[in-house]
Amino acid sequence: MEAIELKNVSFAYPDGHVANEELNLIIKKGERVAIVGQNGAGKTTAVKLMNGLNKPTNGDVFINGVNTKAQTTAQTSAYVGYVFQNPDDQIFNSNVQKEIEYMLHYLKLDAQEIERRVSRVVELTGIEGYLNMNPFDVPYSIRKFVTIAMVLALETPYIILDEPTAGQDLHGIQTLTNLLDRLQEEGKCVITITHDMEFVADNFTRVITMANKRIIADDSARNTFWSAEILKEARLKKPQIGEISEELGMDGNIIYRHELVELLNKK
Amino acid sequence: MNCISLKNVSYKYPYTEEFALQELNYAFETGKCYGIIGANGSGKTTFCNLLRGMIPHFFEGDLTGDVLIEGKDVRNWDSNLLSTKIGYIFQNPFTQISGIKDTVFEEIALGLENLGVEKEELIDRVIEVVKLLKLEQLIKKNPNNLSGGQKQRVAFASIIAMNNDILVIDEPTSQLDPESTAEIFAIINLLKEQGKTIFLVEHKVDLIAEYSDEVIVLKDGRITLSGSTLDVLSNIELLQMGVMLPQAAMLSYDMQKADEAFDTIAITKSQVIEQIKQRVGV
Numbered sequence: 361m362e363a364i365e366l367k368n369v370s371f372a373y374p375d376g377h378v379a380n381e382e383l384n385l386i387i388k389k390g391e392r393v394a395i396v397g398q399n400g401a402g403k404t405t406a407v408k409l410m411n412g413l414n415k416p417t418n419g420d421v422f423i424n425g426v427n428t429k430a431q432t433t434a435q436t437s438a439y440v441g442y443v444f445q446n447p448d449d450q451i452f453n454s455n456v457q458k459e460i461e462y463m464l465h466y467l468k469l470d471a472q473e474i475e476r477r478v479s480r481v482v483e484l485t486g487i488e489g490y491l492n493m494n495p496f497d498v499p500y501s502i503r504k505f506v507t508i509a510m511v512l513a514l515e516t517p518y519i520i521l522d523e524p525t526a527g528q529d530l531h532g533i534q535t536l537t538n539l540l541d542r543l544q545e546e547g548k549c550v551i552t553i554t555h556d557m558e559f560v561a562d563n564f565t566r567v568i569t570m571a572n573k574r575i576i577a578d579d580s581a582r583n584t585f586w587s588a589e590i591l592k593e594a595r596l597k598k599p600q601i602g603e604i605s606e607e608l609g610m611d612g613n614i615i616y617r618h619e620l621v622e623l624l625n626k627k
Numbered sequence: 628m629n630c631i632s633l634k635n636v637s638y639k640y641p642y643t644e645e646f647a648l649q650e651l652n653y654a655f656e657t658g659k660c661y662g663i664i665g666a667n668g669s670g671k672t673t674f675c676n677l678l679r680g681m682i683p684h685f686f687e688g689d690l691t692g693d694v695l696i697e698g699k700d701v702r703n704w705d706s707n708l709l710s711t712k713i714g715y716i717f718q719n720p721f722t723q724i725s726g727i728k729d730t731v732f733e734e735i736a737l738g739l740e741n742l743g744v745e746k747e748e749l750i751d752r753v754i755e756v757v758k759l760l761k762l763e764q765l766i767k768k769n770p771n772n773l774s775g776g777q778k779q780r781v782a783f784a785s786i787i788a789m790n791n792d793i794l795v796i797d798e799p800t801s802q803l804d805p806e807s808t809a810e811i812f813a814i815i816n817l818l819k820e821q822g823k824t825i826f827l828v829e830h831k832v833d834l835i836a837e838y839s840d841e842v843i844v845l846k847d848g849r850i851t852l853s854g855s856t857l858d859v860l861s862n863i864e865l866l867q868m869g870v871m872l873p874q875a876a877m878l879s880y881d882m883q884k885a886d887e888a889f890d891t892i893a894i895t896k897s898q899v900i901e902q903i904k905q906r907v908g909v
Contacts (some may be wrong), residue, residue, distance in 0.1 A: 604878065
């Protein structure tokens with residue numbers, strides 16, 4: 361099966377700290393999934409299990425049917441690209457262009473293929489103006505797009521974005537939205553960790569909610585944001601339009617502005 | 628009283644041709660909370676560096692005009708003294724954590740230690756901040772092993788412990804979940820009530836709408852819009868400056884299109900709910 365599959369997965373760090381317990385999950389190729397939950401709920405640890413950076417303490421992780429325990433991290437990450445939460449963890453070259461090309465040279469791709477991939481990801485992430493700059497001199501939000509470009513250039517079927525919305529302005533959010541649409545059209549699977557509930561409502565149909573090391577819900581954005589139980593346990597908030605609808609006593613589990621405006625106009 | 632005044636201030640970083648900040652004029656009053664917004668690359672972080680005196684004390688380059696901090700030219704301030712007057716919370720918490728301390732407790736105490744604060748007072752102040760920020764569970768942990776959001780709260784705590792009169796806060800909640808974000812803003816509100824002057828850079832305009840007294844909008848290093856939070860955040864031209872309007876304001880505009888105009892555009896949740904109740908009678 362072309363999917364990421366977690367079967368009864370638990371993970372403890374070497375110091376004994378348990379970060380994930382009994383995760384069960386199937387994310388298929390081509391899906392677009394958000395992972396939400398409190399800080400410290402185990403979201404980043406869970407996605408690192410998916411790309412082989414973490415190996416389960418108990419249970420198994422399968423990527424397209426292959427157990428990650430039977431592979432090196434390098435082998436797994438050829439299928440699952442991971443963009444770190446902190447871009448500075450991922451950057452070390454002297455300019456943005458070299459940074460993006462680095463892994464492609466390592467993979468011994470020919471010059472023409474490298475050029476094709478670089479121009480594609482530069483366009484997708486909108487970083488044309490920064491290619492000759494030192495990655496550490498570009499603003500934090502752009503640095504995030506540099507690391508996204510680096511990972512996209514590897515053309516893995518699965519891509520994990522760890523808090524891409526942090527520090528993004530209106531333009532950055534729009535770029536991310538377009539990026540998600542394009543990747544989905546290309547049949548890629550994108551898994552995104554984010555705290556931006558508006559971004560989740562606008563961009564994801566499937567939402568995985570984590571709390572206290574476990575997956576507590578796996579549902580649509582609408583059902584997630586209108587489940588008092590999920591919100592309470594994971595300490596999440598509805599998008600503000602949902603909160604306003606609730607306080608106004610509107611029916612229909614509203615999460616979008618246009619839905620609320622339509623309903624109000626009927627009154 | 629004005630705590631910081633800018634008069635015709637322009638600034639270029641070393642070895643650059645373009646101005647990072649241009650012709651800034653503003654009088655910031657003591658005790659107010661100022662929201663600083665603008666698209667990425669508009670100069671917000673440089674503006675923060677100016678407000679806390681890192682320009683010109685750390686960043687060289689070309690500074691013209693006058694930056695007066697409590698009436699005294701920033702160039703004439705001793706930079707150590709300035710750092711006790713103005714606290715700065717970095718945008719990226721991974722940058723702020725020192726990396727040299729083994730526990731969160733020591734990390735929070737680091738700034739006070741450097742100031743030579745007596746041990747007893749130091750412990751008291753750290754404990755106070757730990758309680759305020761609900762960090763009790765973390766104090767014995769290694770700061771390097773914390774999650775991104777936990778690091779951000781520890782970074783915040785280490786600055787609160789310094790008890791500065793002026794705080795420059797650059798996106799304090801970028802890595803935080805909704806509940807922790809609300810907690811941080813409750814603390815910002817508390818600091819405001821204590822009479823501190825706060826400069827808050829934040830992309831989440833819904834929060835700026837709730838907590839700021841005035842808002843400054845930067846574009847290409849210039850102040851393009853400024854004034855009361857209501858006036859600025861209800862201005863539809865913000866979209867052209869690369870800044871989102873609060874959700875409440877967008878809803879208020881949408882409701883207006885469908886019917887006659889409102890007297891004012893709402894910018895906070897409670898305002899828009901009130902407006903809708905009056906209009907529709909729900």
